Amino acid sequence: MTSVRIMRTRDWAHPVPPARREVLTATPELPDDSKPPVLFVPGFGHGAWAYAEHWLEHAAGRGFAAHAVSPRGHGNSEPAPKAELRAYAHDVVQVAAGLPRQAVLVGHGAGALVVAHALARYPARAGVLAAPVFGGWATLGLALRHNLFGTLPAAFGGKLRLARRQLFSRALPEPAAREYLRRIGHASPRAQWELLRSRPPEEPVGAPPVLVVGTPDDRVVPRSALDKVARRYGGAPLLFPGMGHDLMLDARWPEPLDAILDWLEKGEH
Numbered sequence: 001m002t003s004v005r006i007m008r009t010r011d012w013a014h015p016v017p018p019a020r021r022e023v024l025t026a027t028p029e030l031p032d033d034s035k036p037p038v039l040f041v042p043g044f045g046h047g048a049w050a051y052a053e054h055w056l057e058h059a060a061g062r063g064f065a066a067h068a069v070s071p072r073g074h075g076n077s078e079p080a081p082k083a084e085l086r087a088y089a090h091d092v093v094q095v096a097a098g099l100p101r102q103a104v105l106v107g108h109g110a111g112a113l114v115v116a117h118a119l120a121r122y123p124a125r126a127g128v129l130a131a132p133v134f135g136g137w138a139t140l141g142l143a144l145r146h147n148l149f150g151t152l153p154a155a156f157g158g159k160l161r162l163a164r165r166q167l168f169s170r171a172l173p174e175p176a177a178r179e180y181l182r183r184i185g186h187a188s189p190r191a192q193w194e195l196l197r198s199r200p201p202e203e204p205v206g207a208p209p210v211l212v213v214g215t216p217d218d219r220v221v222p223r224s225a226l227d228k229v230a231r232r233y234g235g236a237p238l239l240f241p242g243m244g245h246d247l248m249l250d251a252r253w254p255e256p257l258d259a260i261l262d263w264l265e266k267g268e269h
Contacts, residue, residue, distance in 0.1 A: 016090040020078040022070040023095055024048040026060035036125040036264070037099050040068040040248075041092050041118075043109025043133065044187035044195070045162065047075020050108075050180075050246070054253045062261050067103075069095045071114065073188055083188045085195070089117035096122050104264060108248060109133045109220070110187065110195055112229075119210075120202035126267070127210040128260050131221050131245050132229045133195065166219045168244040171251035180249050211235070211263050213256050215243040238263075 038059055040051040048068035059066035071088040073080035080087065092114060096103045102125045107115030112132030119127050162184060168177050187195075204210065210233035214226045230237040240247065240256050247256045 011086070016087045019072040019080060019087075019091065021072065021091050021095060022048055022074075022076040024052045024056060024068045026052075026056035026066045028060045028063045028065065030063070031065070032063040033101075035064050037065040037067060037101055037103045038264075039092070039096050039099065039103045039105050040066065041105065041107040041111040041115050042068070042070065042074060043107075043111040043131075044192070045074070045184040046109070046111070046246075047077070047183075047185070049075055049183060050248055053249060055248045055257050058254060058257055059261060062258075064261065064264075065099075067095070067099065071111075074185065081188055083191055085114065085117060085191050088114045088191065089121065092118040093122045096124070104128065106130065106260065107132070109245065110191075113195065113201065116201035116204075119204035119208065121205065123206045124204070124208050126208050126264065127204065127233075128263075129210065129212045129229060129233075130247055130256065130260075131214045131218055132212060132226070133221055134225065134229055162220075166244070167246040168250050169217070169242060169252075171242070172244070172249070173251075176249075180246070209267060211260065212237040213240070213247070213260060214238075215240045215245070215247065217242060218245045220245040 040055060042048065042050050047070040051068035056066045056068055069092060070077040071091040072078050073083050092105065096105060096118070102123065104126045105115045105118060105124045106128040107113070108130040110133045112129035113134050115127060115129065164177050164181060212226065212230040212233065212235065214221060214237050216223050216239050226237040238259055240252070243252055244250045247253065
């Protein structure tokens with residue numbers, strides 16, 4: 001039996017302050033009530049814009065009401081230079097709870113860890129963890145190997161600067177890669193430090209099905225970390241070789257999204 005925490009003393013004593021949140025939405029031309037709404041959550045430094053590029057409209061085209069939230073301090077949401085991971089998870093839960101029906105939560109990168117924490121507080125229809133960054137020394141070691149000078153400052157409270165080869169495959173045209181890199185911001189130093197500490201998320205409320213997707217060629221998430229996260233949720237990762245970490249922006253972006261939507265349809269979540 002899965003145990004669920006009813007009282008979180010810290011949340012009661014130090015509640016997360018309110019913040020203005022950006023939410024972008026794409027709705028299908030013909031609404032289908034058999035398909036749950038999908039809420040996309042970006043990784044650190046990204047915003048809802050990363051899903052608005054391709055995934056929102058594509059999901060809507062397949063009959064899913066698609067939403068993307070920028071947690072505080074990201075995208076066009078309210079700045080939050082001292083935000084913690086629980087504040088990001090709070091933003092996700094608040095937006096999900098405001099949707100008209102029980103939603104599927106989809107998180108990418110460190111946003112997958114945010115979704116994992118949100119799943120412990122919101123009874124989601126299902127969860128999807130895309131290229132999940134759950135922290136730990138293996139992830140830090142890989143990041144240092146591929147981007148030493150961009151990663152090292154984050155370990156000491158500075159800004160994490162991601163490199164093109166970490167995020168995208170060579171198939172993505174260079175002008176598009178440069179534009180995406182220009183738009184990437186930063187999470188709060190506190191949230192970055194919490195990610196390195198890698199506190200395991202609590203068990204999901206209601207034991208929803210959880211799918212893990214990623215790429216064996218990820219230069220941010222080691223393959224061993226993908227396997228570990230997938231095992232935690234009772235499965236194996238669905239892999240897309242040849243893609244970069246930013247699955248929703250890379251050249252073959254339709255493949256992982258269609259696989260996610262297929263999984264939702266076939267599982268009748």
